[in-house]
Amino acid sequence: MDKPHARYHRLIDAAVEAGAIRIAVVHPCDALSIAGADEAARMGLIVPVLVGPRAKIEAAAAAAGVDIAGYRLVDTPHSHAAADAAVALVHTGEVEALMKGSLHTDELMAAVVAREGGLRTARRVSHCFVMDVPGHADPLIITDAAINIAPDLEAKIDIVQNAIDLAQALGFPEVRVAVLSAMETVNPKIPSTVEAAALCKMAHRGQITGAVIDGPLALDNAVDLGAAAVKHIVSPVAGRANVLVVPDLEAGNMLAKSLSFLAGADAAGIVLGARVPIVLTSRADSVITRLASAAVACLVAAARRRTLAVPA
Structure with a gap:
């Protein structure tokens, strides 16, 4: 029998070798979201920027037993504002990927595909x-x-x-x-x-x-x-x-x-198809799945960097 999750472990190893990416974790206001981001950070996959209401993020971190003192936190009033703020971080070059936290997928994607200020490309x-x-x-x-x-x-x-x-x-x-x-x-x-x-x-x-x-x-x-x-x-x-x-x-x-x-x-x-890869997580995702999703984003971001480094 195959070792459980052997394919995902290979992806994670490759992503760690490629180097951590700075990623906006959007509205990580539950224990699963904050714990998943922290685990990915401790493994060397991501450098998380936590975006959302400070009080809710700190409460989620406390519930998960996670110390977020070393992470940058961008305080916003609510989940819609968190999505907009995360997209803005892409435009300023401060992050090279997004990760969905505990907000609805539709909220995050509405900010991504917005015609004004979104992250649309020709694709x-x-x-x-x-x-x-x-x-x-x-x-x-x-x-x-x-x-x-x-x-x-x-x-x-x-x-x-x-x-x-x-x-x-x-x-x-x-x-x-x-x-x-x-x-x-x-x-x-x-x-x-x-x-x-x-x-x-x-x-x-x-x-x-x-x-x-x-x-x-x-x-x-x-x-x-x-x-x-x-x-x-x-x-x-x-x-x-x-x-x-x-x-x-x-x-x-x-x-x-x-x-x-x-x-x-x-x-x-x-x-x-957007300007940066976007990790969509589910509340039903296992820890290994959350790590693998972060690893996939790392490898996509690394490939984008290589493409941009090639002279036209």
Whole structure:
């Protein structure tokens, strides 16, 4: 049997080697949020900047038994102001990532995608789960299960490219993208199969770069070589995919949660396509998942620094 969380431990080790990043922890007003940030800091993954109401953050730290005296704290009146203040820290170059605390995801993302003062780029914002699945050799990226509800082809182009960029930042030796549907043949009555075929052709023409892409593929023949062989699918991706692109948010959310609750997988969450990576945590996340999410942000930030250092 694999050592539990072996893939996540490899990610964390790589992130520690890449160096800690300064990250705004937005509204860490419960014990889980503050304890997770403190643990990531003590491991050398992050230098946290705590953003939110001082009294609530100090109460949460006391409840968690965490000493925050050494951390910078940006006092704000409430969670909405915390989100705005965290975004402002990105604009001033004081942090290179954001981490969600105990506020709602919608509150944080509203500040991120605001047309005035937000963190938009030319790329659409999308979410990826980096999953540690027992019995699966490598981390598995699933997108998009949290941001884009019913993405059209134009949105899926960015969703796929964001996931490829993430896989490269995480050091995947080869990025193999499966665009999922209910079947592996193109059926005009099922739009996701047509969009999958279009994405593959776009990759072939260089409109999507950095990966081998195939689709449509059903889940079984995307991740299982035996299932792909039974269907006589000849593909460098079939049975070996390490990035799964789902048709819509509902499919992605159910796939990720099925792996988590039925197969014992952990799911680290990251938002890409904004000016900085954004760590989305859940109250149900384990300690190792919170650390892995911070590690993913570290590696994405390190990749961004390398890109910016390359002369145009």
